[in-house]
Amino acid sequence: NAEEAARDAAEGVRLAYVAATRARDVLVVPAVGDGPYDRGWLRPLNRALYPPVSVRQDPQPAPGVPSFAGKDTVLLRPDGQQPDDATVRPGAYELRDPVTGEPYTVVWWDPLLLDHAADDGRGLRREDLISRDAPADVVAADRAAYDRWLAGREATRQSGAAPSLRLQTVTEYVVGPVAAHLESRSLAVPVEDAGAPDLRPSGRRFGTLVHALLAAVPLGAGVGEVRALAEAHARLLGATDEERAAAAVTVHRVLQHPRLAAARDAQAAGRRVWREMPLSLVVPDGADGAPVLVDGQCDLAYEAEDGWVIADFKTDVVLGASDDAYRRQVAVYAEALARATGRPVRGVLLRV
16 A cells, blocks of 8 residues: 555665665665666665666776676576666666766676576575585584573573462462461451441342442441432342342441541541552562562551551451451551551451
């Protein structure tokens, strides 16, 4: 298409410019003796290479080169084709720059004087490069270089196959052995009741509904606003009327808890309050020697006067065996936030 043709033309001009401007005394280029070839990178030089058709059969002897006995600048022609009057005959041609008027000489070489005959069109080209009679020291040096490259490639492949960093969710990480300092930190995470789990539904869908409401509801929302949001989220999740009503009561009760009141006070004081905040922590205890990037998202974090407080909501009726894992989860969040902010962080589990 036109765009590709324009791009090819620009590339040809660039190559021809580089060739012409890098030459000091002599510029040697390939050309087609029967006439200009307009699709190659030499196209911009065609006007400077070809003498007028009227003098192409009447060259001058070329100074400093062997005598040219041939009459054709094309080495091989198909089907017995012969040169005509438009073919440039080997020899020197005195030409003149049409812009500056400066004279210059173009010598068209006699292909019969080339050092090597044309390559056979069949089989291998340059078979001499793989000849068996190459010097033994050259072969040994090449083989040693190849072996070094092969060993280096294998080492690179092995090092590239080993992960430099593994990724785990915080839920995956806390069910196994965790770093000692995180284990000790998790023991200091208290569990506080912020709802009445024995008086409402349970299950994954209800827990998802409560978490969605706690993430979206304004910290100072009243009963009516909580109910309206509960109705919208219940429709999205396909929750029952009982789950919707219980979720609204639960969330309104959570908003009255001292932790949420402290978050409201922090917000009113202009301090930072974050909901559903992504947190990541790199720990150095990967099973395969690679560090682990532990990725999670805490429900609530607010900035108090003496540091940060992280609160994670749990809707389990009874925490039971999950208690240790939940505490570790909060400990991971607290460690990540402490590293990010450089301030003390306290964590708490809110049983809602």
